[in-house]
Amino acid sequence: MIHRLTKGDRVFVAVCYTVLIVTGLLVALPVLNLISVSLSGGNLVYAGAIKLWPEQLQFDAYRYVIQSKTFFSAFRVSVIMTLLGSVLGLLLAVMAAYPLSKPGLPARKWIVLAFVFTMMFSGGIVPQYLLINKLHLLNTIWAVIFPSVTSVFNLLIVKNFFEALPGEIEEAAKIDGASQLKILFTIMLPLSKPVLATIFLFFAVGFWNDYFNARMYITDQHLMPLQVYLRTVIFEAQDPTGNFKLDQNSLRNVAPQSIINATVFLSMLPMAVLYPFLQKHFLRGMVIGSVKG
Amino acid sequence: MRMGKKGIVGSLVLAASLTLAGCGGQSTDNAASTATPSAPSTASGVSSAPASGSKLNTQLKFLSYQDNFDPETDYERQAIKDMLGVDIVPTMGNDDDKVNLILSSGQDYDMISMNNRNLLAMYAKNKAIQPLTTLIDQYGPNLKNAFTQEEWDMVSVDGEIYALPTFNYEAVTDGLIIRKDWLDKLGLPMPTTPDELYQTLKAFKEQDPGGVGKDNVIPFAYHAGEDGNLLEISGLAEAFGLGRGPTDFIEQGGKIVSGLDTPGAKEYIAYLNKLNKEDLLDPDAAASKHDKVMEKVGAGYVGAATMSCWDSGAVRALKESDPNAELAFLPPMKDPNGNQKISGTGGLYSFVIVPQASKKAADVVQYANAFLDPANYTKLILGDENVTYKVEDGKYYPIFPAFDKLNKGRWFYPVNESKMYTPLFGARARKEPEMAALWDDINAKADSYVYTPVVNQAPVVQAEQDFGQQLRTFSHEQLIKMMLDDSSLAKFDDFVKQWKEKGGQALADQYNEWYQTTK
The missing domain is CATH 1.20.5 (Single alpha-helices involved in coiled-coils or other helix-helix interfaces)
Incomplete structure (x- = not known):
């Protein structure tokens, strides 16, 4: 410059x-x-x-939101869902991508194809619902996590990243007597921070914004995530007779729109805070993962 | 990505899950007949319903809409448990596609609240839900008294009752509002006909009684830009012999006709067109949604507007910008014969179905029956007199903060009927002084002119499913063009022709087919 x-x-x-x-x-x-x-x-x-x-x-709108038990219940569910889902998603992506990145893996092409196939075609919502029902996962947090926890798109990004790492590092480690798992966790993963941060963010944003899975598989109010909660707040604001529960005096100074906005702001805050921390990895990871595919 | 999936998938879900519901229905058919207690003496009308006072002792799993509260610890749940002996297991989220899946996978819900009557017919035909007629005969004397045959028909399929209906309170909540202080300043009376209204709006424009600047005055504002709005202004359109708007179906000489087939439609659109041409209509009307209209009312620029009695926020905003401002509802405008009409809130609001898999259909019916028992009803709806609510001059008022615990009570109601509910609903409508004033004002002026649009009682006809949405989108665009533009208005007859071709005629025919059967 x-x-x-x-x-x-x-x-x-x-x-x-x-x-x-x-x-x-x-x-x-x-x-x-x-x-x-x-x-x-x-x-x-x-x-x-x-x-x-x-x-x-x-600050009455924020006071209202913060006093709401349902908000915190939903917030907690979203945080747990996001952390659990993202960590698990990350782990699964790495475990699947690592072997698939090895040229020596038998029938590698076909296995990759099988993964990609599920990216193009899915069984649809009805079989998925029946499956989740049969697995007795309805009304558990896993009903929201499992359908999204394997992402072939993320898997391919990680696989491409692994493939781009110089093979000599692995050979050197092998000569030193490291096992496959040890190579993966102590050598490859530390080198892969950019891509890990990237797909962690992909997963986190995905789980945080999840609305559809929760809407379909959850009927227990205590397991409602934030996005579903948000929708109820907006509906509530449109129904004046079942209006927000506030004592008369503070109700009068707050427009329902302010309460909606306060809720929206508080619920986007965690992702907004997460972004800057992961962003530098995010950019690098995207480029590295995609260009060398 | 996730959201996109939803739309595409929706229709597939419906088709697929109904097929499944069909299969499921066949196999669980026996379960239904075991769940239905044999009714030995229904023909004689003898009822074995428990005397009021004796409690049920049962647990019912209930699915209703998603809302922002914890139903498990809610006051209403406890009240139902204490008074009726029914332990409601509350669950939330009754979107149509979800209910499809729940029914098709045979889950253990006892009651599901919903409001899509198309689905009711499909569920009944696929045996995904239980018929209730016999049970109601046996256990539901209060239910039988509460609803007319016509009302039962709305939740029946082929003469068999398949759901417990919730009818809405009967009142007027939407009408035309005018700046009373502007009228007083100009020495003008409340306008009573469309023509007088026009003269009044003109005076507002020319004389700027509010002193907001002649260029800023918006004599008349309404929400023509609301999605699917078809120039509907109830209380004004009726004065042209129409329903709420030009495309509404109305009853005429024993038949159902579209407003478009009456001379009033063109006159009405021409009237709005004239308001627009003479700058009496909000220039943004074509894009305005209700909130936008209320902003302008609140800011004090608007002389007359469509408004709902829930818009108390706008009243407060207006009072702040001008403490002398005064809004008053107009009585419905008179037609040339002096008749007045305005549409109300009445009608079927939602209903509760009993899935085929439930073994407690009889309990559900008994619970609903006990709910409507006069001995329980008021307490379940409003709590205790002079604790949570009070009655003054026959009007119900909430007592805060005690009333707050009843705030979400409606979520639980298994059934409801309008005659008992309407006066009690007043306690909700009077939650704030401004809201109470608006509610009392509009209902005092309009209550005696209420009508329920004739097709509201009709079943959902096939043409509505086939063409309804498309027809509304088309009409919305065309009607707004005619309101804004003379050359479009001149092509009114073409519009009517196209409207009929695009499904309007089929709709009219099918409504008439139904209407003839009601006589």
Whole structure:
């Protein structure tokens, strides 16, 4: 960047910055508005007066959400589901991808094909439901985790990454007498942090945002994840006669939209926090995994 | 990705699971007849229902809609247990495709609440749910009293009752609202006909009684941009001899006809077109949803608008921007003969089915019967007088914070009928002073003019399934064009022709087929 830029370069950089800033604003402004509405006085929200900054600052909407037992129950379920699902997903992806990355594996091509086949065609929701029912997994957290825990897409990314690692490292380890498992866990995995971080993020975002599986397989309110909870909050706001349960005085200063927004903000917070930590790996992992396939 | 899957899969689910339900039904047929106690003396009308006061002692697994509360610890669940002896095992999430799968996999639910009558007919035909007529004859004297034959027909298939109905309260919640303070300032009376309304809106535009600036005044705002809105303004459209809007079906001379086949439709659209042409209509009307309209009302720019009595937030917002502002509902506009009509909330709201796999159909019916028993009903709905609610001048009011524990009670109701429920519902409608004022205002002015759209009682006809959605989308676009643009309005007859070709005629025919059978 310290090199002298030609005129053309400078124009190019300027254009890049403009496009990026505009795109960034397009993404950031609605979020800013969402937060402002969640923090503003009810009458102003009703009158549509809130744009980018909160007015008549109040935290009643957040107080309401935080006092809600169902919110925390859903939040806990989502956290457990996400952690458990992502770790398990990661483990399965690695365990499957590692052998598949070895050229010497017998019938490797066919096994990979079998995996890819499930990416293109699935049994459909009815057999899946019946299966989960027969396995007695309905109304357990596993009904949400198992259908998504094997991701062929993620598996292929990890496999490609492993294939790109120099074979000499493995040979050296073998000469030193390391077992296959030891090679995988002490040598290959530490080298694979970028791809591990990447697919961990894929899994985490997937599980965190899961709505469909929970909606289909769960009927126990205590196992409802956050996304299903969010939907009930939005419905609740549209039904004034069964309105939010608040004492009369605080109810009057909070627009239902503020409560929806506060809930949305709190539920996207964990993913928003996770992103920056994993992002640097994320970018590298994507490129490495995909280009050398 | 996940969400995308849902849509594609939905229709497959329906088809596949019904096939399965069919198979399941055959094999569990016997279970149904064992679950149905033999009714020895139903013909004589002798009822062996338990006397009110004696409690059931049973546990029923209930699936209803997803909501934001913990049903297990809810007050209503405990009340049902204490008063009726029924231990409800509550579960949530009754989306159609999920219910399909639950029924087809024969799970142990005893009651499922739902509201799609198409599915009811399919389930009945596939024997996925249990017939209830015999049980109701035997155990349901209160149920039998609560509903008319017509009402039972709405949850019956081929003359057999397959569900316990919940009918909505009967009231008016939506109407036209006007700035009373603007009228007073101009010395104008409340408009009573479409023409008087037009004159009033014109005066609002020209004289700006609110002092918001002549360019800012929005004489009339309504939510034409709401998805699938078909220029429906109940309380105004009826004054043109229509239903809630130009495409609604109405009863005329013993037949069901589309509003489009009456002269009123074009007159009504021309009326809205005139409002638009003379800048009396909100320029954003075509894209406005209800919330947007309420924002503008709340900001104080709007003279008259469609509004619901639940929009108390808009009243408070308006009072804040202008403490002297006053909103009042207009009585339904009069037609040339002086008749007034406005559509109400009545009708079938939801219903409870008993899956084939349940062994407790008789308990479900007894539970629903006990629920409607006058000795239990008010307490189950509103709790204790002067503790959770109070009655003043015959009107029901909630007492806070005690009433809060009843907030989600409706989730549990196994059955409901409108005559008993409507006055009690007032306690919910009066949760806030502003909401109470709106509710009382509109119902005082409009309650005696309520009608239920005629096809609301009809079964879901095939043409509705085949063309309904497509027809609404088409009509929505075309009607809005006609409202905004003279050259489109001139092609009104073409629109009617196309509307009929696209399924409107089939709908009319099938509704008439049904209508003739009701006589």
